[in-house]
Amino acid sequence: MKRTPICSGIVSTLLAVWMGFSASTVHAAEDTIKVGILHSLSGTMAISESILKDTVLMLIADQNKKGGLLGKKLEPVVVDPASNWDAFAEKARDLLTKENVAVVFGCWTSASRKSVLPVFEQSNGLLFYPVQYEGEESSRNVFYTGAAPSQQAIPAARYLMSKEGGEIRRWVLLGTDYIYPRTTNRILSAFLAAEGVSPEEITTIYTPFGHSDWREIVSRIKSISEGKRTGVISTINGDANTHFYRELMAQNVSASAVPVMALSVGERELLDVGATGLAGQLAAWNYFQSVKSPENDIFVKMWADFNAQRDKMTNDPMEATFIGFRMWAQAVSQAGTVDVNAVRQAMYGQRVKAPSGFEVVMNTNHHLSKPAMIGKLNSSGTFDVVWRSINPIKASVWSRYLPESAKRTADWTFPWVCGGCTEPTFKDW
Incomplete structure (x- = not known):
């Protein structure tokens, strides 16, 4: 079949448009650090989850007042999975592959977390999960800031x-x-x-x-x-x-x-x-x-001030969101990048004096040590x-009360990478 040559002028024009678009996209990406917020703002879980969206917005605004991170402002990207577990996976994929967010704060139910887990692992994204859950899970792409059993x-x-x-x-x-x-x-x-x-x-x-x-x-x-x-x-x-x-x-x-x-x-x-x-x-x-703690006084005032005194009520998942966000910001500053692999390594050992009045620490099992x-x-x-x-x-990630879990270990320390094995397993990164 005879090929019809394309006018070099058209090629040049298209190339110039594409390069200009690419340059503006890269420039926009370099101007801000995108932060994904993945919480139900409608449906049966909105009564619990919607406030966590506002908590992240508060923390982003506070961080931006301090100059942002790495010299860049943080830009929130908010989506609403509407209490639909399949929609959580779709929205997570959009955040990671279309919006190119550096991190996601989100999910409440374990059904939603299980839905998005393969997406974060396949795309090497980073999820901070702020709600108590059942344990029995260990992913190198999730930091669990809520309680294990x-x-x-x-x-x-x-x-x-x-x-x-x-x-x-x-x-x-x-x-x-x-x-x-x-x-x-x-x-x-x-x-x-x-x-x-x-x-x-x-x-x-x-x-x-x-x-x-x-x-x-x-x-x-x-x-x-x-x-x-x-x-x-x-x-x-x-x-x-x-x-x-x-x-x-x-x-x-x-x-x-x-x-x-x-x-x-x-x-x-x-x-x-x-x-x-x-x-x-x-x-x-x-x-x-x-x-009663000085840290809690600051936290409650911060929340009340953010919403112009309309709401002064804080709760545990809000505090867990606060802890996760602060640790992520510290890890990014320490790593000097938002690269997921670098931030993950910098997360281990991060400490925050929490509103609970306790100093909490992130362990290599991707869970916090925190008070009950x-x-x-x-x-x-x-x-x-x-x-x-x-x-x-x-946190005990794998429960000692379940026979199939009692001997399992969760430890993501490099080079020992073990999410749920009975013996530490070496993986060559």
Whole structure:
């Protein structure tokens, strides 16, 4: 087939346009450092996640006031996966391959984190995940700044078993039906068995996301509690919490009768419920707004000032976002680049004096050493800290209560690269 020559003038013009476009794109990329924000701003998880988007925006604005990083301003890139787990993966891919963000702060549920994990690993992206989760995962592309079960679920159960916690002997493990509650409850059941609790004294109940009719379940909990001191450990997520706590009040289930220990709800999710009938109910986190520390005073004021005093309420995932962002900024400054491989290595050993009042450190298992705390809801709708660990607790990524995990190790120290092996494995980078 005869080829038709292309006019050299057209080629020159197209080349000039392309080079100009490329130059402007590179120039724009060099002017700012893009920061991805991957949180649900609509759907069932928006009640919890949307505030974390604003937290990252606050931290970016604060960093830019200080001159940004490496002489460049930070530019937020916000997307809304709308509580759709498949959409999380699509939005993550766009952030990494189209927007070319240097880092992403995002996800709440483990379903969303599992959805994006292959995307970050394939593209060698960097995700900071700020919410408590079930453990049993180790990725070199994720830094987990929320709690593992050894830093939240296990201390929560130990507290309920203690005299201060009510000496609970019968258990209801109540959760939303997805990986975090199911895996956490497997770990809790194994822990309780190790403590001498018989399987007959453990009831596990799951409901869908957004579940709103809790009448039968709350009636069942009341029936289970007859005759023996009973407690609930709740891994309910999202706006279903509002309906659950309202039903507790409707059926006059008080904390003195059946204490509920929440692992994924705080003051913000209970704003519209009314705290008077819930006073005494419990939550296990690594931070509460009521913590007394100079660092917390600064954090709460920073948040209130950012939103012009319209909202002065902080919570644990906000603090975990704060810690992750500060550590990332420190690591970038130390590495002198936003290159993922360099920043990852610089992250190990990063320390931040957190609003919790504790100095927290990032370990080579990509998890923090951080304190555990138990809060009790008061009549004004805030949690008072009634127990805290003496020192920060190093996260156990793989639970020693699960036989398949007990011998596993997570350690991403170069050159020993091991996400979940029983023996350290060398990989030649």
